[in-house]
Amino acid sequence: MAFQFCLRCGGALQDEWVEEEERERPVCRTCGFILYRNPKVVAGVIPCQDGRALLLRRMIEPARGKWTFPAGYVELGESVEEAAIRETREEVAVEIGELSLLNVYSYRESPVVTVVYLSRIIGGNPRTGQEAEEVAFFPPEGLPWEELAFRSTHEALRDWIHKLQHK
Numbered sequence: 562m563a564f565q566f567c568l569r570c571g572g573a574l575q576d577e578w579v580e581e582e583e584r585e586r587p588v589c590r591t592c593g594f595i596l597y598r599n600p601k602v603v604a605g606v607i608p609c610q611d612g613r614a615l616l617l618r619r620m621i622e623p624a625r626g627k628w629t630f631p632a633g634y635v636e637l638g639e640s641v642e643e644a645a646i647r648e649t650r651e652e653v654a655v656e657i658g659e660l661s662l663l664n665v666y667s668y669r670e671s672p673v674v675t676v677v678y679l680s681r682i683i684g685g686n687p688r689t690g691q692e693a694e695e696v697a698f699f700p701p702e703g704l705p706w707e708e709l710a711f712r713s714t715h716e717a718l719r720d721w722i723h724k725l726q727h728k
């Protein structure tokens with residue numbers, strides 16, 4: 562959904578061709594403010610224990626009822642790694658060890674860039690937080706492929722399996 566009004570002066574925004582950048586952007590007709598719309602960063606973790614991945618079944622939209630790993634928006638004032646640790650604590654109540662970057666998932670049609678880490682569970686007892694109706698461990702050969710939440714979920718778990726097979 563697009564903004565209609567200028568964030569600085571409240572004037573009307575109108576799509577205009579910005580010559581220097583060779584693309585159309587919403588520009589304020591009153592003060593000239595240019596609205597830059599960029600993807601947001603999502604931090605995710607596949608928490609592992611004994612070769613299995615801890616996933617959660619989403620209780621909220623989007624993708625309600627589907628499985629994914631803990632992930633959420635990075636806040637201003639924290640690093641991507643800090644967000645990954647925080648989201649894991651909030652969503653499945655476990656503490657994780659050292660983070661190892663799995664991959665970055667970015668799609669033209671998606672408004673988010675998802676950075677996914679692998680990590681080992683070092684503490685806590687997995688349980689549901691506010692966003693999950695169920696949490697469970699899955700072995701690589703028993704993942705719920707037909708019930709995964711997002712394209713990035715699917716591709717990250719595929720990359721995890723690939724990594725397990727080639728280490």
Ligand SMILES: [Zn+2]
Nearest residue numbers: 567570589592
């Ligand atoms: Zn303005």
